[in-house]
Structures are given as C-alpha cells and as structure tokens.
Amino acid sequence: MSRETLNEDLNFLKINRSFLGREFLTWLWFKSETQNHKIKVTQLGEFQFFIDDRIVLCSASGSVRENSLKGGSPGYAQEASAALIAGKMLQEAKFVLQNQQSHWSFCLCADDLSLKNIRLPAVGQGDSQEHILGRLELAGTLNEIIEQLYKEYMDLRMSSDFTKEAALIQQWLEEKISSY
Numbered sequence: 001m002s003r004e005t006l007n008e009d010l011n012f013l014k015i016n017r018s019f020l021g022r023e024f025l026t027w028l029w030f031k032s033e034t035q036n037h038k039i040k041v042t043q044l045g046e047f048q049f050f051i052d053d054r055i056v057l058c059s060a061s062g063s064v065r066e067n068s069l070k071g072g073s074p075g076y077a078q079e080a081s082a083a084l085i086a087g088k089m090l091q092e093a094k095f096v097l098q099n100q101q102s103h104w105s106f107c108l109c110a111d112d113l114s115l116k117n118i119r120l121p122a123v124g125q126g127d128s129q130e131h132i133l134g135r136l137e138l139a140g141t142l143n144e145i146i147e148q149l150y151k152e153y154m155d156l157r158m159s160s161d162f163t164k165e166a167a168l169i170q171q172w173l174e175e176k177i178s179s180y
Contacts, residue, residue: 020154020157021109021110021111021112021113022058022089022090022091022110023089023153023157024110024113024149024150024153025089025090025091025092025093025108025110026089026090026169027153027165027169028049028090028093028095028108028149028153029051029055029075029090029093030168030169030172031049032049032050032051032075033075033172034168034172037049037050039097039149041145041148041149042148042152043148044141044144044145044148045099046099047097047098047099047145048096048097048098048099049095049096049097050075050095050096051073051074051075051093051094051095051096052094052095052096052105053070053071053072053073053074053094054068054069054070054074054092054093054094054107055068055069055074055075055080055090055092055093055094056068056069056090056091056092056093057069057080057083057084057088057089057090057091058088058089058091058110059086059087059088059089066091067079067080067083067088075093080176081176081177081179084173084176084177085173085177089110090110091109091110091111092107092108092109092110093107093108094106094107094117095107095108097142097145101121102121102138102141103121104118104119104120104121104138104142105117105118105119106118106119106142108146113146113150115142115143115146118139118142120135120138120139120142121138123135123138
C-alpha cells in the first residue's frame with residue numbers, strides 16, 4: 001500500500017467517523033428530548049440527561065455551515081430547529097448527566113467523540129490519594145457511559161431497526177419545526 005493510498009484511506013475514515021459522530025450527537029439530543037430527559041445506560045442505570053447551554057450545528061455545504069447557540073436551553077431554540085430543517089447536525093454540545101449520587105457536565109465533540117470542559121462530581125477535598133483516585137474513577141465512569149451510548153447507537157445504526165428509529169427522529173424534527 002502506497003503512502004498516498006494510506007493517506008486517502010485515513011482521510012476517508014476521518015470524514016466518515018465525523019459523520020457518525022454528528023449523527024450520534026443528534027441522536028443523543030433526540031433521545032434526551034423524547035425520553036423526558038432520561039437515558040438508560042446498560043449496567044450503569046438510568047440518568048437524567050440533557051443539553052445544557054451550548055450547541056454547535058454544522059453542515060458540509062451551504063452558505064452558512066455552522067450555527068453556534070449559547071445560553072439558556074439552546075436545544076429548544078427556534079434557531080436550533082431552523083438549523084435542523086436546513087440539514088445540520090450537532091457538531092458539539094454541552095451535556096449534563098446526573099443520577100442520585102453524581103452530576104457531570106461536559107462538551108462532546110462529534111469529530112472524534114472527545115470530551116472537553118468536563119466538570120466531575122465533587123469528591124472529598126484536597127490532593128489526597130483518595131481524592132485523586134475518586135476523580136479518576138468518576139472520569140472513567142463518564143467515559144464508560146459515553147462508550148456504552150455510542151455502542152448502543154452503532155448497534156442500532158447497523159440493524160434493520162434503524163429505519164424505525166430514523167422515522168421517529170424525522171417525526172421529532174417535524175414536531176420541533178411545527179412548534180414555531
């Protein structure tokens with residue numbers, strides 16, 4: 001395999017992974033809004049899950065390729081619905097995830113599913129080893145939750161059930177659009 005072919009293959013994978021990432025984030029938005037802001041994670045339980053105060057929607061074409069909405073509940077903003085109508089999908093979003101014991105907030109990026117601006121639940125005080133290990137455990141739990149949700153999405157995406165899910169997403173979009 002030539003170096004040029006390898007670069008083309010890697011570029012193809014990057015573009016397609018990014019597309020799947022945008023679909024995944026948009027699917028999380030859909031799941032959050034249609035399941036009363038609750039999401040069940042296999043083996044980890046049920047969590048409150050919602051978009052917080054920042055979303056970035058992107059498309060590959062058009063004169064305006066990116067819409068960035070900040071503050072309040074941008075997922076319910078008319079501008080977000082208009083961006084969805086135009087075929088844009090989530091490129092980045094700030095999410096809140098919480099259960100009875102823990103509260104995380106984080107931005108999730110579609111290109112590589114990286115997490116940034118992570119706020120972990122409070123753990124003890126100081127720089128003790130126990131504090132550091134507790135924070136590492138909470139960061140690991142958040143990573144595991146995102147991995148489980150992505151696996152669930154990909155399993156669904158590759159199954160024949162995705163047609164039904166796509167119809168539900170389309171219905172959700174139409175309801176968002178008609179509410180304005």
